[in-house]
Amino acid sequence: SKPRVVVVGGGFAGATAAKYLKILDGAIHVSLIVPEAGYITCPASNWLFAGLGDIERLTVDYRSLQSRYGVAVVADSAKALDLSGKRVHLQSGEVRSYDRLILAPGIDFRWDRIAGYDAAAAEHFPHAWRAGPQTLMLLRQLQAMPDGGVVLIAVPADPYRCPPGPYERASMMAYWLKQHKPRAKILILDAKRSFSKQALFEAGWAKHYGYGTPQSLIEWHSLADNPLLELHADSKTLVSEFGDRFSGDVLNIIPPQTAGSIVRQSGLADAGGWCPVRPATAQSRFDDFVHVIGDAANYAPIPKSAFAANSAAKACAMAVVSLLREQPLPEAHWLNTCYSLVAPEHGISVAGVYKADSGGTISPVAGAGGVSVAKDAEAERAEAEYAQIVYRNLVADSFV
Numbered sequence: 351s352k353p354r355v356v357v358v359g360g361g362f363a364g365a366t367a368a369k370y371l372k373i374l375d376g377a378i379h380v381s382l383i384v385p386e387a388g389y390i391t392c393p394a395s396n397w398l399f400a401g402l403g404d405i406e407r408l409t410v411d412y413r414s415l416q417s418r419y420g421v422a423v424v425a426d427s428a429k430a431l432d433l434s435g436k437r438v439h440l441q442s443g444e445v446r447s448y449d450r451l452i453l454a455p456g457i458d459f460r461w462d463r464i465a466g467y468d469a470a471a472a473e474h475f476p477h478a479w480r481a482g483p484q485t486l487m488l489l490r491q492l493q494a495m496p497d498g499g500v501v502l503i504a505v506p507a508d509p510y511r512c513p514p515g516p517y518e519r520a521s522m523m524a525y526w527l528k529q530h531k532p533r534a535k536i537l538i539l540d541a542k543r544s545f546s547k548q549a550l551f552e553a554g555w556a557k558h559y560g561y562g563t564p565q566s567l568i569e570w571h572s573l574a575d576n577p578l579l580e581l582h583a584d585s586k587t588l589v590s591e592f593g594d595r596f597s598g599d600v601l602n603i604i605p606p607q608t609a610g611s612i613v614r615q616s617g618l619a620d621a622g623g624w625c626p627v628r629p630a631t632a633q634s635r636f637d638d639f640v641h642v643i644g645d646a647a648n649y650a651p652i653p654k655s656a657f658a659a660n661s662a663a664k665a666c667a668m669a670v671v672s673l674l675r676e677q678p679l680p681e682a683h684w685l686n687t688c689y690s691l692v693a694p695e696h697g698i699s700v701a702g703v704y705k706a707d708s709g710g711t712i713s714p715v716a717g718a719g720g721v722s723v724a725k726d727a728e729a730e731r732a733e734a735e736y737a738q739i740v741y742r743n744l745v746a747d748s749f750v
């Protein structure tokens with residue numbers, strides 16, 4: 351009988367794995383468990399704050415995976431895993447058996463870190479760290495803010511989904527505020543001491559938004575030694591360990607994160623909240639027949655990005671095919687590229703190539719990556735265009 355692979359989660363990681371399994375070996379029965387008919391990409395969702403694009407253009411579906419590649423798309427969600435019986439229990443009551451299971455559930459939020467900030471509070475103070483209604487809520491709040499108002503963006507410590515994302519978001523908001531509410535201010539309250547592409551972001555903010563002057567639209571504050579501990583919803587105030595109070599008109603609180611709940615329930619995550627894997631095959635360190643990819647897995651130092659999820663999904667698909675055929679494993683390497691817009695015509699990027707040693711330690715390949723070299727406006731415009739092209743290609747490679 352045909353080998354059966356079940357893939358849980360239809361984000362960049364799960365969709366890519368399902369598609370590439372069918373491309374590599376059409377004889378494998380691949381089912382993809384997706385809770386919704388469509389998926390809204392987080393990549394490019396920050397661009398909405400600058401007035402670029404809309405949610406419809408960020409929405410993809412799974413029809414092509416089904417019709418072009420023969421993936422069995424199952425509209426359901428995984429409720430529980432029976433690891434010893436190699437079965438997945440779905441919400442509908444259906445049970446699916448597998449020879450190999452690929453888990454790609456993305457992230458969940460830790461609601462226990464900032465007192466007063468929980469799932470209910472996120473309905474008023476959006477994290478917008480899953481794209482969709484949360485993004486639109488934050489956009490409406492930004493647009494409704496008075497001129498002279500303050501936006502707070504609370505950023506967690508590493509690791510979290512999309513390291514440069516909060517700073518791209520601040521940039522896109524600043525671009526819009528500069529035109530519509532030039533007396534406004536964005537305060538980034540960061541649990542870190544430094545951040546991804548910092549020198550490039552700060553140079554861009556100085557160029558476009560007065561960064562470093564009293565009139566700057568953006569201020570960045572490291573709270574690495576003085577973390578945010580409480581939200582006072584009534585006064586829209588965040589309070590830090592030393593009692594510093596930050597009040598705003600719009601509060602965008604990005605909470606600390608963990609792997610999606612299905613893997614934590616099943617004992618596949620470690621104390622840090624993420625799934626340890628053998629990088630070469632993406633096999634869980636706790637179960638040889640389970641593979642974990644995307645944001646839920648720990649591939650440090652590779653950042654948690656859609657690009658990296660797509661890359662790891664392809665390596666995982668190749669490994670699964672080899673394991674099912676009992677053939678030698680191909681040598682895996684991984685790619686990451688993250689473009690960010692500082693302004694609509696000013697893009698910056700970071701890229702990396704990674705390899706793992708036989709013990710499973712991942713490291714960057716020397717000389718094979720780096721960040722943009724600041725040159726001139728033409729280079730900035732070109733990188734902004736590449737940001738759009740990379741986004742479209744990544745969506746096409748994962749879903750179409």
Ligand code: FAD
Nearest residue numbers: 359361362363392393427428455456512644645655656657
């Ligand atoms: P997800 O995309 O979260 O997909 C997981 C899916 O699994 C979800 O649809 C979820 O509903 C589903 N799921 C969960 N549990 C179950 C279950 N039990 N049963 C069935 N389904 C389940 N990355 C880039 O590369 N470039 C960018 O420019 C970029 N910009 C970003 C901007 C923002 C604002 C944010 C928040 C992120 C950005 N990212 C970017 C990061 C990127 O979105 C993530 O790294 C990527 O989505 C990870 O893919 P994933 O498949 O692991 O998880």
